[in-house]
Amino acid sequence: MRTMSNRVAILGASGYTGLELIRLLLRHPEVVLTALGTRQEENPHVAEVHPQLTGQLDLRLEPLTPKQLAQRADTVFCCLPHAASAEAVAQLRELDLDVIDLSADYRLRDKDVYEQWYGVTHPDADRLPDAVYGLPELYRAQIKAAHLVANPGCYPTSAILALYPLLKAGLISPAGINIDSKSGVSGGGRTPKPVFHYPECNESLMAYGVGTHRHMPEIDQFLTEAAGEPVEVLFTPHLVPMDRGILSTCYATPIGDATTETLMAALREAYADEPFVDVVDAPPTTKHVAYTNRCHVTARVVRGRALVISAIDNLIKGASGAAVQNFNLMNGFKETTALV
Amino acid sequence: MRTMSNRVAILGASGYTGLELIRLLLRHPEVVLTALGTRQEENPHVAEVHPQLTGQLDLRLEPLTPKQLAQRADTVFCCLPHAASAEAVAQLRELDLDVIDLSADYRLRDKDVYEQWYGVTHPDADRLPDAVYGLPELYRAQIKAAHLVANPGCYPTSAILALYPLLKAGLISPAGINIDSKSGVSGGGRTPKPVFHYPECNESLMAYGVGTHRHMPEIDQFLTEAAGEPVEVLFTPHLVPMDRGILSTCYATPIGDATTETLMAALREAYADEPFVDVVDAPPTTKHVAYTNRCHVTARVVRGRALVISAIDNLIKGASGAAVQNFNLMNGFKETTALV
Amino acid sequence: MRTMSNRVAILGASGYTGLELIRLLLRHPEVVLTALGTRQEENPHVAEVHPQLTGQLDLRLEPLTPKQLAQRADTVFCCLPHAASAEAVAQLRELDLDVIDLSADYRLRDKDVYEQWYGVTHPDADRLPDAVYGLPELYRAQIKAAHLVANPGCYPTSAILALYPLLKAGLISPAGINIDSKSGVSGGGRTPKPVFHYPECNESLMAYGVGTHRHMPEIDQFLTEAAGEPVEVLFTPHLVPMDRGILSTCYATPIGDATTETLMAALREAYADEPFVDVVDAPPTTKHVAYTNRCHVTARVVRGRALVISAIDNLIKGASGAAVQNFNLMNGFKETTALV
């Protein structure tokens, strides 16, 4: 085990995942937040950017060079947009900093798939093999040894936790999986846009990114791993008028004589020792996991079809909470520290 | 064509569909609201029950006998719970009143299916063959001649309008249809219950009635008719934190070389002359149909699967607006009267 | 009475008041919408700008010159920002078009007050004496004869309807009036801004414009008229997480032995013949007037203080509904046409 890290920096601290990370890390007894990065020049106090933190953290947001970060921090959480993130991560890793990257840049193993879906050249493709996908329920051992963790997307977290064990156990068919996901609006980030303008999205509901959402190949990749054969899901996200939460309702074809009971048993076995995944009997409800790092999941066989439903908080288990969970694993802290 | 009816009564006027009916009928130039029924005894003024109607309608809610109704009204809108509704309707039809029934009692053609799903003996099964299902997009001619209309369920309206033309045209397979529907909370009625308590369902999302919702056989019945062979859908409703609106995201298997274009063309052809159904290119958004009698629908083929999405206002196109549309058809009024 | 106008144009049709005007006017049996103006160049179809209108109106938004407007319309509703509005109105009036101006440009009688609060030179100050303030409850006769109506602000409508009759009747003191108003987010317009970004204003509440809101002098002006002596209110608006509605809770000092009963009697007398103002016993609730042109108002004397509370829909009675009401009065239509 490494020496315990406790000096932490956050790049891209002005968004919602940045705020949530700060909130969680302020509860972490072994962490000192030392630097908050921004690409803007004004050096605002963190309480100007996040009035929620008034009186709780006395730091300014700064444009930080990799060298400055290396002097001040042992671990960097990177909350930058894709491509910008990999550019920063490349430099931070050269300086031997541990990095937890909340962007999509190191999630897809195949550079070509990345470039096709994200429409940019990958700035740091050579490092892809070094990155570990930060879903502890799948890769806990690897995360413990990692220096670069690709923090999972919010939708993929909900979909993979629902379906991975059932594909692995051969209980559902890899073909024809439909994932109908619904997310609160914070998942869209902090930049004002017409679609997130309150009077437009309040009291409304719509599907978006139909057939084009970038989380689709990320889900495919890990379900393919679970199934041992190519999986191509149809993933359809929806925007729901609430701040937080993702509910994924997954439709699949059961194999053989799989029943509600066999599906539930497989989920219970997979998650028996997991600190943050609960297999529940009633349909999961996003409010029951909001503001927590937990995932609730259930399964049914109805009319010959398998239905698997999971709920998470998109900003916590779907982003910043998972990042802290990964940080704890990487640094030998108790996995649940700051996450209860 | 009959003599134009204009004396109208509403039974079960204290709920949300009752309120919405009154609002719409107050805009109808040929209608006089003459009686509002309730099963309670207090005879409250309608503005006490619905403060929204203050200054707009001077009627009291009363416990009304069929005979009283026959003296005061030509048409009765019946917004009672299932079973109670059929008991009332039976008497009203004996007295030769036209009835538009917003309950589920006359929607299912097979008494046994009704009794299995609703868990009660049908109080008026002999009349089932006389009832016309009040979806003008399917049965306009029959509605014009009907004296008893079974107003469709809110979820079935959204699902049938999305899928009927595509099954009819043989573009999607009758097997394996999954309907993932999301509804605003007014769909649950006006009686306070824990699940509808504001701090429970606000900022939350969940599936409910998984595999057991009573709208499932209603959807089956009409999609079976469209397909010409038995259809068994998996229908999964969700509760969304908003007042109004249903979005149904329907997953099906395209037949042959069906494409987005062929699906859209079939929808456009089916609804070319419909006053209230719009085939739209962008994903339908419930806000765009809220407080209207309209349905927006679109279709896609993605990764070899067909996706059909529809949006309605559950209280208007999904209930009271459709009822007024049926009333207009039954009485020879312009179909859109009071519904623009 | 003039010839009945029926050709109507809307300038600034892409915002929320524009949408609401179109919705209402589509219900008006004597109106033909002939032109929709925009300052942008793309000439989008109205259904692209307002998908709510799909299938209901086949017009494009255009940059329209005053001359074009004069050829196509008899009346213009002007929904432009302040100053831009007066520039357009000046030209339209020169061409003898009737104008209902929804901006603030003709509401304040004193050009200096306008220029002080709005920070711009008034582009058409000479015309201020010709404009009639479009609050029918105060100026119905003048509106009937007017060719330029200054449609009231949303907050002033709620405050003036609450307080005018009580000041006029000498029941409350002109000194020390505090108006605590709360508005839904649509009042902030359609342009995305951080403060209206869903995850910022959802599940939140704040005061804004404390001591600086531009509706303060507008309220002062009319309450001064009611009192017959200078009134300076303290007006504090709040942003509430809902689409629509304004609730104004007004605090004043009762004069002499004014009681709840005398205040209520004065309100009832003032509004006895008003088609859209209801004096109610229970505290007004914005939902009870949402999507209507109505105002609910009540009053109490508690612990020696007078409390007057009013509720309106900010986009209807507070903007577009009032505009249609004024249009009806100006053109000899029944005042309630299109507003039930």
Added chain:
Amino acid sequence: MRTMSNRVAILGASGYTGLELIRLLLRHPEVVLTALGTRQEENPHVAEVHPQLTGQLDLRLEPLTPKQLAQRADTVFCCLPHAASAEAVAQLRELDLDVIDLSADYRLRDKDVYEQWYGVTHPDADRLPDAVYGLPELYRAQIKAAHLVANPGCYPTSAILALYPLLKAGLISPAGINIDSKSGVSGGGRTPKPVFHYPECNESLMAYGVGTHRHMPEIDQFLTEAAGEPVEVLFTPHLVPMDRGILSTCYATPIGDATTETLMAALREAYADEPFVDVVDAPPTTKHVAYTNRCHVTARVVRGRALVISAIDNLIKGASGAAVQNFNLMNGFKETTALV
């Protein structure tokens, strides 16, 4: 200092303040939750009552006698309704248990005032002098020595923190204070009622309890203490469509030449060392304090009137967070433990 307590029980654990207490106490390193009381008989598991706690706490809710509580706990948090609470507290104190009472029973010093406003005979009036009002910003020293703490009401917390220092400093007049408060719906408790039915209170806003709300005498009592002369406020609460948060907008008359600067200086001085009160420049926003134990407060002088605005989370600083803060003080723990 006493021996550190760590065995804690909660009576009335099935409501929202109970849930919030459990959540906070699960983060407290020195606390073991040993018993959860209910007045119902079914002994449900806490995760059935609060699915949010699935996997986090393995306790059942039980009907507990005072003796059982004395065996299992050192401190009891009492979340029962008024009157029922005092009956339980009396017995618990006889058994020498420390009690933090979240009901209103020990907040008012004068039994007659209590009985007048609550309409019941006080079941334990003799103990009133022993209770300390649990607002640490006013009574920290007394709380440290207390064995019975009366946890403040949510509205009073927001109003007293806003006004106490200004009255104490003689900067605002004790006469004519109006407090316009707005609360999220969780303040109404967990029992379904028509007024809290989602489709009734969503997208709506109203005043309630006008002139009759029971928090009025509680506010009076402490502002009277601050002023050194009788204070009678007019307190008007409003129900806002959001889960959490109270915003109190307080109107008062400044004394002498008090300015924004003198008011702000007095607030800053009063709260300089407070861990949970922030004097802020911008208008407080409930979202900035939601899910925290903090209070944001600001003041202005506008048009000769003083305006003081405060924001808290009604369930945390307004209830359960304050209770934990009091618990920490009573037991010699760091005041902020479990509250960051």
